Amino acid sequence: AQKITQTxxxxxxxxxxxxTLDCTYDTSDQSxxxxxxxxxxxxxxIFLIYxxxxxxxxxxxxxxxxxxxxxxxxxxxxxxxxQLGDSAMYFCAMGRYSSASKIIxxxxxxxxxxx
Amino acid sequence: GAGVSQTxxxxxxxxxxxxxxxxxxxxxxxxLYWYRQSLGQGPEFLIYFQGTGAADDSGLPNDxxxxxxxxxxxxxxxIQRTERGxxxxxxxxxxxxxxxxxxxxxxxxxxxV
Numbered sequence: 139a140q141k142i143t144q145t146x147x148x149x150x151x152x153x154x155x156x157x158t159l160d161c162t163y164d165t166s167d168q169s170x171x172x173x174x175x176x177x178x179x180x181x182x183x184i185f186l187i188y189x190x191x192x193x194x195x196x197x198x199x200x201x202x203x204x205x206x207x208x209x210x211x212x213x214x215x216x217x218x219x220x221q222l223g224d225s226a227m228y229f230c231a232m233g234r235y236s237s238a239s240k241i242i243x244x245x246x247x248x249x250x251x252x253x
Numbered sequence: 254g255a256g257v258s259q260t261x262x263x264x265x266x267x268x269x270x271x272x273x274x275x276x277x278x279x280x281x282x283x284x285l286y287w288y289r290q291s292l293g294q295g296p297e298f299l300i301y302f303q304g305t306g307a308a309d310d311s312g313l314p315n316d317x318x319x320x321x322x323x324x325x326x327x328x329x330x331x332i333q334r335t336e337r338g339x340x341x342x343x344x345x346x347x348x349x350x351x352x353x354x355x356x357x358x359x360x361x362x363x364x365x366v
Contacts, residue, residue, distance in 0.1 A: 142295075171353035183296070183344065183357035190353075229295050233353040238284030240309045241346075241355060243295035 140165045142230050142244035150250050151220050158205070159215040159247050161230030167191075169235040172213040174204065177227040177246070186228075189213060190235045217249075225251045255279075257358035259345050265364045266335055274330040274361045278347030284308075285328050286355055287320055288344040296344055302328060303350065335365045 141164040151157040163172065174186045189197045189204045197204045205214040217224055227248050233241040258277040266272050278285050283304055288296035298312040305325045313319075317335075322328040332339055342362050346355035 173354055175357075181342065182359050183346070185354050185356060188354045233355075235353065236351055237353060238301075238303060238348045238350055238355075239353065240298055240301050240311070241286065241353070242298060243288075245295045246293075 140167070140170075140232055140242055142232055142242055144230055144244035144247050146247045147245075148248045148250070150252055152252050153222060154219055156216060156218045157220050157224075157249065159217075159228050159230075159249065161213045161215065161244060163211050163213060163230075163232050165211075165232065167234075171233050171235045172204070172206070173231040173233065173241070174202070174213075174215045175229045175231060175243075176224075177229065179226070183229075187215070192235060220251050222251050222253060225249060257345055257347050257356055259343075259358035259361050261361060262359060263362045263364075265366060268335060268337060268365055270335050272332050272335055272363065274332075274343050274345075274363070276328045276330070276345030276347075276358060278326065278328070278345070279356060281349070282347035282356075283325065283350045284348045284355070285322060286346040286348075287328070287330050288346065290342045290344055290360070299330070332363075335363075337365045339363060340365045 172189045176184045203216045227246045230244045285302040287299040290296045300310040302322045317333045319331045342360040346357040348355040
């Protein structure tokens with residue numbers, strides 16, 4: 139069975155600092171995809187970044203990058219130069235590589251940015 | 254529409270009643286997902302459609318929950334004999350067949366009183 143673990147229930151970070159949100163996963167599949175979503179207090183789930191298990195380069199999208207360490211089964215999200223608007227819940231998730239499938243989510247990390 | 258649309262945004266119903274929640278996916282997206290999210294928790298998978306058929310319904314908690322997608326576009330999640338424990342935000346998402354990342358709607362907040 140697949141599982142996503144996020145061990146940081148909450149984090150506080152000073153504005154403009156970089157922050158790393160931890161995510162570890164467990165799967166017996168060789169082909170999988172990892173995602174990060176942001177959920178502000180408004181409740182919408184916003185897709186941030188995707189990393190495929192066969193992708194050799196770490197994914198980047200603007201200020202977001204995914205630190206993918208396959209041997210350790212970790213997929214940490216790095217946010218550079220944090221902004222007040224980054225305050226939200228962040229969820230790590232796993233599905234299939236390059237095809238639609240059931241996606242499972244972790245329990246989330248609540249990130250709060252201090253001015 | 255441009256994004257995933259869910260209606261209603263809020264639904265209050267009495268225990269024991271039947272409810273239907275609707276999801277209109279992004280045009281052209283063949284995959285559609287239903288999730289349930291309780292306060293402070295991650296989304297819990299319910300069911301996933303590829304086209305008209307349910308590709309994986311392993312997350313439906315019991316036979317009171319049912320979902321359909323008759324024409325491969327709009328989907329309806331149906332809950333019979335609602336219980337107070339069914340109160341949650343029900344999220345719908347859609348994606349392309351060959352893309353794993355799903356895009357979510359705003360959700361329907363269901364409250365069973």
